Amino acid sequence: MIIEILATGDEILTGAVADTNSAHIAQALKDIGLLVVRHSCVGDDMNHLVSTLQEIAIRADVAVVTGGLGPTTDDITAEAAAKSAGVELVLNRSALRSVEDYFRTRNRPTSSSNKKQALLPLGSDAIYNPAGTAPGFTLKIGECLFYFLPGVPFEMHRMFSDSVLPNIETLQGGEHEFRKVKTLSTFGLTESAVGERMKGFSTEFPEIKLGFRAKFPEIQIKLYASGTDRETIDKLMNRATESALKTLGENVFSVDGRSMEAVIGGLLTERKGTLAVAESCTGGLISHMLTNVPGSSEYFLFSGITYSNDAKTKILDVAPEVLKRFGAVHEKIAEKMAAGVRQIAGATYGLAVTGIAGPGGGTDDKPVGTVCIGLATARSTQGFRFYFPFNNRSRNKKIFAMKALDIFRRELVGRVEPLMGRKNSS
Numbered sequence: 001m002i003i004e005i006l007a008t009g010d011e012i013l014t015g016a017v018a019d020t021n022s023a024h025i026a027q028a029l030k031d032i033g034l035l036v037v038r039h040s041c042v043g044d045d046m047n048h049l050v051s052t053l054q055e056i057a058i059r060a061d062v063a064v065v066t067g068g069l070g071p072t073t074d075d076i077t078a079e080a081a082a083k084s085a086g087v088e089l090v091l092n093r094s095a096l097r098s099v100e101d102y103f104r105t106r107n108r109p110t111s112s113s114n115k116k117q118a119l120l121p122l123g124s125d126a127i128y129n130p131a132g133t134a135p136g137f138t139l140k141i142g143e144c145l146f147y148f149l150p151g152v153p154f155e156m157h158r159m160f161s162d163s164v165l166p167n168i169e170t171l172q173g174g175e176h177e178f179r180k181v182k183t184l185s186t187f188g189l190t191e192s193a194v195g196e197r198m199k200g201f202s203t204e205f206p207e208i209k210l211g212f213r214a215k216f217p218e219i220q221i222k223l224y225a226s227g228t229d230r231e232t233i234d235k236l237m238n239r240a241t242e243s244a245l246k247t248l249g250e251n252v253f254s255v256d257g258r259s260m261e262a263v264i265g266g267l268l269t270e271r272k273g274t275l276a277v278a279e280s281c282t283g284g285l286i287s288h289m290l291t292n293v294p295g296s297s298e299y300f301l302f303s304g305i306t307y308s309n310d311a312k313t314k315i316l317d318v319a320p321e322v323l324k325r326f327g328a329v330h331e332k333i334a335e336k337m338a339a340g341v342r343q344i345a346g347a348t349y350g351l352a353v354t355g356i357a358g359p360g361g362g363t364d365d366k367p368v369g370t371v372c373i374g375l376a377t378a379r380s381t382q383g384f385r386f387y388f389p390f391n392n393r394s395r396n397k398k399i400f401a402m403k404a405l406d407i408f409r410r411e412l413v414g415r416v417e418p419l420m421g422r423k424n425s426s
Helices: 020-031 047-057 078-084 094-105 110-117 153-172 191-197 230-251 262-270 285-291 309-314 319-325 330-345 392-411
Strands: 002-007 038-043 063-064 089-091 119-121 123-128 136-141 145-151 178-187 209-215 216-228 252-254 275-279 299-306 349-355 370-376 383-385 423-426
Touching: 002 047, 002 153, 002 262, 002 423, 020 038, 020 063, 020 153, 020 319, 038 047, 038 178, 038 275, 047 063, 047 136, 047 230, 047 423, 078 089, 078 119, 078 136, 078 145, 089 349, 094 123, 094 252, 094 299, 123 145, 123 153, 123 319, 136 153, 145 153, 153 423, 178 230, 178 330, 191 209, 216 230, 230 252, 252 262, 252 309, 262 392, 275 285, 285 299, 285 392, 299 330, 309 330, 319 330, 330 370, 370 392, 370 423
Parallel strands: 002 038, 002 063, 063 145, 275 299, 275 349
Antiparallel strands: 089 119, 123 136, 136 145, 178 216, 178 252, 209 216, 349 370, 370 383, 383 423
């Protein structure tokens, strides 16, 4: 099956808005074993849009088009689609109901410009939009089946996953061919190191297609399997996953695509544990990540961004003489911060970070990229020091936060001891 993606809009063409829609669609299709052969982009020009649609219709079996379905005059995708297919625009009753229902549920009248969104090419089928005013639609142009979706990302994502992706799977032969995708998420290994460890995998499992995705600061390994017998595919994927886990070891933190913070949330929920966090160099990033997980209020108790030494002393009870002796960036300080935040919140665990994110502030002894992490439990308080060679503030903050969470994950699963780095225990 030949699949193409077309993004429309002057803002996409000029780079004023990043085209995240095409990336999302391509990744979702790849996850079910389908590869996109071409991405295209065209602005809000009728002639260019019509000619591009007609070119795609000659090359592709399926195409997904995003953008240009809004209520304003520059939203011309539906008209361009009609011209490309040689049909008229007509009022689609299903699309009109969708538009009117959207406004009715919000106690607002439907304007004439919004009713324009229900004018679709003759012969097209409307795609329900549960998140916005613009209905999508399907239309056959030549031998190519086009799916037209709005450009607003959260609307497009929902419509694509609810309506388009299942339909494409059926076209591919979903009733007869089964596909399975497994995502293993790792932290602590470079992409080249992951590739080196997985070097013999394809020889051992030639039926499994292997893919890698760098999503800083983690590396994802994707396993793709397909076949006509579901049980056979399931057994093959289970064996392949087990082999990959042995190869990658404790660097794997998720086998189902979940984020590090979601995994930690699950572990805390299972153990009925609670967490409090004290952050300096990460400026609240760890707390933001943890509280992005639905249900985090059940286990996340407290967060303190203790950036200054005074805050570390007054809030976390880190003794001034200890700060003076070791400096703010030291594993002993991270220990004290973790113990202090745990006591303040009455939490099962306390997690703390202090470091030098850069680009300035480094010394020979503590260069930019140095981070100290503290972890306090009922049994002990530990401090660790790590160095990451990034002279970039944003990347350092991300990897500091991820490292702290990984240390905590390992504590929760009973594997904190093998960590590399300087460590203190008290």
